[in-house]
Amino acid sequence: MTESIQSNASQHGNPLPKRVLSGMRPTGKLHLGNYMGALYNWVRLQREYECYFFIADWHALTTDYADTSNVKQNILDVALDWLGAGLDPDRATLFVQSWVPQHAELHLLFSMITPLGWLERVPSYKEQQQQIGDVSAGGKDLSTYGFLGYPLLQSADILIYQADLVPVGQDQVAHVELTREVARRFNFFYPAKPLVLPEPQALLTPSPKLPGTDGRKMSKSYGNTVLMSDPEPVIRQKLKTMVTDPARIRRSDPGNPDVCPVFDLHKIFSSPETQQKVREGCTSAGIGCIECKGWLADAVVAELAPIQERRREFEAKPDHVWEVLREGSARARSRADQTMQQVRDAMHLPQIEPAGVAR
Numbered sequence: 001m002t003e004s005i006q007s008n009a010s011q012h013g014n015p016l017p018k019r020v021l022s023g024m025r026p027t028g029k030l031h032l033g034n035y036m037g038a039l040y041n042w043v044r045l046q047r048e049y050e051c052y053f054f055i056a057d058w059h060a061l062t063t064d065y066a067d068t069s070n071v072k073q074n075i076l077d078v079a080l081d082w083l084g085a086g087l088d089p090d091r092a093t094l095f096v097q098s099w100v101p102q103h104a105e106l107h108l109l110f111s112m113i114t115p116l117g118w119l120e121r122v123p124s125y126k127e128q129q130q131q132i133g134d135v136s137a138g139g140k141d142l143s144t145y146g147f148l149g150y151p152l153l154q155s156a157d158i159l160i161y162q163a164d165l166v167p168v169g170q171d172q173v174a175h176v177e178l179t180r181e182v183a184r185r186f187n188f189f190y191p192a193k194p195l196v197l198p199e200p201q202a203l204l205t206p207s208p209k210l211p212g213t214d215g216r217k218m219s220k221s222y223g224n225t226v227l228m229s230d231p232e233p234v235i236r237q238k239l240k241t242m243v244t245d246p247a248r249i250r251r252s253d254p255g256n257p258d259v260c261p262v263f264d265l266h267k268i269f270s271s272p273e274t275q276q277k278v279r280e281g282c283t284s285a286g287i288g289c290i291e292c293k294g295w296l297a298d299a300v301v302a303e304l305a306p307i308q309e310r311r312r313e314f315e316a317k318p319d320h321v322w323e324v325l326r327e328g329s330a331r332a333r334s335r336a337d338q339t340m341q342q343v344r345d346a347m348h349l350p351q352i353e354p355a356g357v358a359r
């Protein structure tokens with residue numbers, strides 16, 4: 001990470017480290033795309049920064065409000081994958097969004113100052129409505145207040161911690177941009193010294209696009225994923241069916257790794273030596289695709305082995321996992337409360353507790 005931005009910490013007059021916040025909707029067990037696109041980076045960030053990572057269960061409700069039967073299990077599954085991947089509750093604050101009601105409180109205050117047009121113009125709003133919001137095609141009714149407010153709730157998630165950096169994928173950059181605009185508008189209406197809501201930066205994590213088994217972007221909705229928690233035989237089976245260079249039809253045809261999604265995964269998971277071996281074997285028809293995919297499976301299995309081992313340990317004690325989330329949420333609440341006090345002061349709203357009361 002070599003960005004050279006002024007940290008909010010220094011704007012606030014205290015030294016590093018910067019504060020990092022990010023969240024994930026609980027959509028069930030995570031796949032390799034989630035791992036490489038987010039988790040892998042988070043595990044590294046927690047060593048350098050003050051990190052807050054949360055499970056955005058309210059955000060899941062913006063689209064999945066009609067059937068909430070999986071929410072609890074999905075939260076647990078995400079938490080297990082997080083802990084398995086090496087997120088460490090002693091280094092990072094891991095919590096559940098709905099257990100920190102201050103997010104909702106700040107979201108409500110933001111709803112007062114945010115013009116409707118700002119939300120209607122967020123690209124994901126119309127895109128998602130087109131993709132999954134057509135009721136006549138069996139989709140979900142997304143003409144709801146909550147769905148329109150999705151990115152504003154996200155702004156509250158970020159600003160309630162006065163976060164400096166928000167590690168996200170390209171698809172979330174517009175939401176961070178909205179967050180900056182909301183912060184600016186808040187600071188304009190309710191000026192204070194220092195400003196209550198510093199503008200966060202998106203931290204674009206350098207993560208390669210991960211193809212799924214059908215060659216399209218790995219995504220739960222395409223059914224082309226390899227899960228972080230898939231057992232070894234499942235991983236091998238899924239990768240065996242993966243699409244390859246379409247021009248390589250017979251074993252005797254030479255292939256081109258540069259157009260092959262299997263090779264894209266080799267580039268992420270395999271050693272340079274293996275990649276070289278694949279390139280030579282593929283272009284000379286010296287190896288078959290089955291063999292090539294076997295090597296890929298070896299690398300993926302090796303990468304996931306320690307993660308799955310750790311996941312199993314936590315899986316055996318779910319009460320402990322819930323406790324980790326409870327403790328993290330308590331820490332998050334007290335940090336969020338600090339910001340809410342500054343917010344109330346700046347807005348000249350009365351404080352809940354009289355000044356000087358220990359909390």
Ligand code: TRP
Pocket residue numbers: 021022023024025056059153154157158166167168172
């Ligand atoms: N919208 C994000 C996603 O779909 C999840 C999210 C919710 C988030 N609140 C956040 C990410 C705050 C970063 C910061 O991936």
Ligand code: SF4
Pocket residue numbers: 244245248255256257260261262263278281282283287288289290292293
């Ligand atoms: Fe793709 Fe490997 Fe087959 Fe070459 S040998 S086409 S890289 S799967």
